[in-house]
Amino acid sequence: MGLLLKIVNAYRNPAAHESTNGQLMTDDIVVATDRLESIVERIFNESGRIEQASGNVLTMSETILRHQTEAVDGVEALNHFLQSVRHRAEDSSAQAKIMRETNASLEEDLRHATQALTDTSETFASLTGSTQRTSQAIYYLLEQMQHIAEIRNMLKNMVEQTSMLAMDASSEASHAGANGQTFAVAAGSIKELADSGKRSLLDIDLLLHNIRQASLEVLAVLDKNQQLIASNKEKLEDSHRFLSQVQGRFDVLERIISANEEACLGQVETVQKMAGQLTQLLNKSKESTRLAADVQTISAGQNSIVKHLLEASKHLTDISDEFSVVVKQRSEHVEIVDNPQFTIDTFAQWKGTMEAWAAQDGLLQSTPEELQELFQTWIEKTAALEAVWLNNADGDFLHSLPPAGIVNAKRRPWFTGALQDGFYISAPYLSAITKKPCVTISIRVAGKDGSRGVLGADIHCFVSEE
Structure with missing residues (x-):
């Protein structure tokens, strides 16, 4: 800034600076111009980096906004799904309750x-016992009827004997004449009694036959009933066993329904907690979406500003280039000549030295501290060496001794010339650092890993006045 102010004041007030050496003023202008070019180039490079960073931020903000919007949509969909799951779980719990109540009712009906x-089985058992006792009574009745038949046979014999006796008495009474009249009357009475006994015996035979026939029919019916009762009793026992199994299954079903109901209630509670957390997450996601939208708006505005800055930097670069050309044209009265010792042999010697320096292993991978030590050694051992530096293939300085006045050398001819042709040597010019004439020599550096760079050096020259 002091140098520029000195130049401006010299042009504003020439009288006050008449004693100033014109050549020195021209040198100051050349140095200032070089520094201005470095500043403009730095602004241009930094503007490009800011534009790239701003573009990256804008792209990232757009990506974040898109992802955040997708996340909000996903959270809303998940929240809706959880609400649906909660409703289904509540419905399942209500259905489980209804099923449990229905199961309890069915279990009560099953118990009845x-x-x-059981009561029917007991009734069948009692009926079986009654039927057996009835059958035994009928069999006993049949046995008693056998005794009655024996008694009837005895009565039949008695009636037959009485009838024969009446016939004999009547025959004897007819032989007795008048004396046997009374005996004949008695014989007739006995005969009538025998005939009455015969008729009673016939009635008894019919009655015994009917009783026997009815008893046999009752026994047949009782036997069938007993068989039917036995068959139904087995079916009742099978039904009882089946109902017992059904009862056990109902018990298992009751436990399953109860466990399902508890699980549904627990699921409802868990879903409610998750829904609450998702609601909080949704609110935070919406807030993040709003912030991302704000960042995108700011990034878009910043990107627009950076574009304007880059355009202004380009215009400033063009102006600086024009100013540099004019200044160099006006300073042509200064003749910079080569060092008398800077002959073709000297050039070849410097080229060999630069090639030896560039061929050192791992030069591009060295740290700034290692390069500082190496460059310091080169400068101490080489009297004409004014400055030395190393750039990567992007033009960035890996290290410079003394520190470089620019950040990136991509637009410098010594960089592009060496990177393209392998070696570059400039015409003598006035150094912006020492204000003394010098020559720039640069050479391409290649690493074993395929990386590339440029090694450069400034060499002292002499100035002769016209």
Whole structure:
């Protein structure tokens, strides 16, 4: 800034600076111009980096906004799904409750049916006992009828004997004449009694036959009933066992329904907690979406500003280039000549030295501290060496001794010339650092890993006045 102010004041007030050496003023202008070019180039490079960073930020903000919007949509969909799951779980819990109540009612009906079957089984058992006792009574009646038949046979014999006796008495009475009249009357009475006994015996035979026939029919019916009762009793026992199994299954179903109901209630509680957390996450996601939208708006505005800055930097670069050309044209009265010792042999010697320096292993991978030590050694051992530096293939300085006045050398001819042709040597010019004439020599550096760079050096020259 002091140098520029000195130049401006010299042009504003020439009288006050008449004693100033014109050549020195021209040198100051050349140095200032070189520094201005470095500053403009730095602004241009930094503007490009800011534009790239701004573009990256804008792209990232757009990506974040898109992802955030997708996340909000996903959270809303998940929240809706959880609400649906909660409603389904509540419905399942309500259905489980209804099923449990229905199961309890069915279990009660099953218990009544089982009790009814038990009572029916007991009734069949009692009926079986009664039927057996009735059968035994009928068999006993048949046995007694056998005794009655024996008694009837005895009565039949008695009636037959009485009838024969009446016939004999009547025959004897007819032989007795008048004396046997009374005996004949008695014989007739006995005969009538025998005939009455015969008729009673016939009635008894019919009655015994009917009783026997009815008893046999009752026995047949009782036997069939007993068989039917036995068959139904087995079916009742099978039904009772089946109902017992059904009862056990109902118990298992009751436990399953109860466990399902508890699980549904626990699921509802868990879903409610998750829904609450998702609601909080949704609110935070919406807030993040709003912030991302704000960042995108700011990034878009910043990107627009950076573009304007880059355009202004380009215009400033063009102006600086024009100013540099004019200044160099006006300073042509200064003749910079080569060092008398800077002959073709000297040039070849410097080229060999630069090639030896560039061929050192791992030069491009060295740290700034290692390069500082190496460059310091070269400068101490080489009297004409004014400055030395190393750039990568992007033009960035890996290290410079003394520090470089620019950040990136991509637009410098010594950089592009060496990177393209392998070696470059400039015409003598006035150094912006020492204000003394010098020559720039640069050479391409290649690493074993395929990396490339440029090694450059400034060499002292002499100035002769016209």
